[in-house]
Amino acid sequence: MMNKKEALEKYERAKSKGEVDKDIISLLEKINSLPYFYTTSSCSGRIVLLNIPEIGDKKDAKFVCKWHREVDKKELVNCLKDYKEHYLFFIMQSPIIHIVASETEWANKLIKISLECGFKYTSIKKIESKKILVEVLSTENLHIPIGREGKIIVKEEQLTFFLEMANKLLIRAKGKLKCLEEKINSLLLSSS
Amino acid sequence: MMNKKEALEKYERAKSKGEVDKDIISLLEKINSLPYFYTTSSCSGRIVLLNIPEIGDKKDAKFVCKWHREVDKKELVNCLKDYKEHYLFFIMQSPIIHIVASETEWANKLIKISLECGFKYTSIKKIESKKILVEVLSTENLHIPIGREGKIIVKEEQLTFFLEMANKLLIRAKGKLKCLEEKINSLLLSSS
Numbered sequence: 616m617m618n619k620k621e622a623l624e625k626y627e628r629a630k631s632k633g634e635v636d637k638d639i640i641s642l643l644e645k646i647n648s649l650p651y652f653y654t655t656s657s658c659s660g661r662i663v664l665l666n667i668p669e670i671g672d673k674k675d676a677k678f679v680c681k682w683h684r685e686v687d688k689k690e691l692v693n694c695l696k697d698y699k700e701h702y703l704f705f706i707m708q709s710p711i712i713h714i715v716a717s718e719t720e721w722a723n724k725l726i727k728i729s730l731e732c733g734f735k736y737t738s739i740k741k742i743e744s745k746k747i748l749v750e751v752l753s754t755e756n757l758h759i760p761i762g763r764e765g766k767i768i769v770k771e772e773q774l775t776f777f778l779e780m781a782n783k784l785l786i787r788a789k790g791k792l793k794c795l796e797e798k799i800n801s802l803l804l805s806s807s
Numbered sequence: 808m809m810n811k812k813e814a815l816e817k818y819e820r821a822k823s824k825g826e827v828d829k830d831i832i833s834l835l836e837k838i839n840s841l842p843y844f845y846t847t848s849s850c851s852g853r854i855v856l857l858n859i860p861e862i863g864d865k866k867d868a869k870f871v872c873k874w875h876r877e878v879d880k881k882e883l884v885n886c887l888k889d890y891k892e893h894y895l896f897f898i899m900q901s902p903i904i905h906i907v908a909s910e911t912e913w914a915n916k917l918i919k920i921s922l923e924c925g926f927k928y929t930s931i932k933k934i935e936s937k938k939i940l941v942e943v944l945s946t947e948n949l950h951i952p953i954g955r956e957g958k959i960i961v962k963e964e965q966l967t968f969f970l971e972m973a974n975k976l977l978i979r980a981k982g983k984l985k986c987l988e989e990k991i992n993s994l995l996l997s998s999s
Contacts, residue, residue: 670972671979673946719934738930738942742911750930754865758950760972768968769961776960780862780952787863 616715616743619653626654636683638789639710642796645803651721652714655748660710660755660788662686662781664694667702679703685782688775695767703762705774707781709736709753709788715746722747724802732794753791755784808907808935811845818846828875830981831902834988837995843913844906847940852902852947852980854878854973856886859894871895877974880967887959895954897966899973901928901945901980907938914939916994924986945983947976 617625626643629635635643636659646652664679680694695703716722722739729737729751736752759777761769769777809817818835821827827835828851835846856871872886887895908914914931921929921943928944951969953961961969 670975671947723934738932739934740930742915742931755863756948756950757952758948760949760968763968768965773960773965776952776955783862 616741616746616748617655619647619715622653622655622715623647638683639712639792642792642799643712645796645799646712646714649799649802649806651717652725655713655715657712658708658710659683659792660785661708662778662785663706663708664691664698665704665706666698666700667704670702685785686778688778691774691778695762698762698767699765701764702760703767705757705759705761705777705781707755707757707784709734709755710751710792712751713740714749714751716749717746719745719747722749725749725751728798729795732798733791734795751795753788755788757781757784808933808938808940809847811839811907814845814847814907815839830875831904831984834984834991835904837988837991838904838906841991841994841998843909844917847905847907849904850900850902851875851984852977853900854970854977855898855900856883856890857896857898858890858892859896862894877977878970880970883966883970887954890954890959891957893956894952895959897949897951897953897969897973899947899949899976901926901947902943902984904943905932906941906943908941909938911937911939914941917941917943920990920994921987924990925983926987943987945980947980949973949976 626635630640639657639659643654643657646654661681661683663681665676666679667673667676679697714725716725726737726749734751734753736754738750739747740750741748757777757780761767818827822832831849831851835849838844838846853873853875855873857868858871859865859868871889906917908917918929918941926943926945928946930942931939932942933940949969949972953959
């Protein structure tokens with residue numbers, strides 16, 4: 616597991632390149648200002664089109680388009696134009712944040728507040744010499760195969776429905792980040 | 808967290824009622840015969856139709872049909888006949904096994920062999936007075952909204968495609984259980 620200094624340097628580099636989602640920056644910086652936590656990676660939730668060569672082969676999957684915000688139909692349709700081979704999946708994913716806690720007690724506290732905010736899939740990914748890597752994750756997700764061998768197999772009506780659903784789930788999931796930020800704020804206030 | 812005696816009693820009750828998936832029984836019993844592990848719940852992977860009243864409201868969701876095996880199209884079409892209201896989701900889920908380990912060292916060993924077998928979403932769900940609850944989970948999943956307000960919005964061609972994909976993913980995911988059973992077997996042999 617990387618240490619806090621390395622993690623913060625990595626974060627600053629990513630931020631300066633514009634690679635950190637804007638709607639998660641203030642939450643990440645609050646978490647990192649607490650002495651017993653630091654973040655190692657994050658995504659504020661997204662809608663993606665993913666090209667997968669073989670069923671189950673996520674290793675060789677390629678992002679065709681990726682948005683960390685609501686998407687309108689024109690953008691989606693525009694992105695589909697480049698689809699030529701393999702399977703195409705329309706995917707909506709919850710926000711995800713990886714946070715290292717310096718002690719079990721703090722990891723448990725973090726898990727508790729994450730669950731309270733609705734991040735019901737939060738778990739511990741790794742324990743290494745007392746450091747604990749927590750993954751904050753919510754339940755919103757869509758995972759829909761929409762193309763095969765270069766051919767889109769769903770009609771416009773269905774695509775519209777999937778997109779509306781994905782946008783609603785994204786807004787719902789991103790709302791949970793605000794809740795988490797408030798709870799981290801309370802920790803900051805009580806530790807200062 | 809329940810203790811091993813309670814967990815085994817619960818398991819035996821469920822098994823006698825036919826509620827434990829047959830294709831996971833021998834794996835569970837091998838895990839439970841190791842002194843440092845016990846299982847608290849499991850599912851061998853499934854294809855389900857889920858009725859959801861409101862977007863994101865999994866609490867009030869109801870199973871319409873549930874299969875722990877490949878499904879043929881007739882069965883699926885037959886199940887769709889009962890759909891009358893709310894959203895309907897077609898879902899494929901990976902096998903999932905919850906296992907309590909008596910020490911961090913054994914939890915880490917279990918996570919390692921699970922990852923080696925392709926259960927890439929394996930994590931720790933809880934740590935309580937040295938006991939560690941591990942969730943063994945794989946990446947195969949489909950999460951497709953197919954109905955709205957009692958109306959199926961996908962055509963037969965697409966439903967066939969989704970079902971073929973779900974069946975393939977289910978077989979792939981269940982194959983990982985065999986790998987895990989072999990690795991648990993090795994632990995059994997080395998501990999006897």
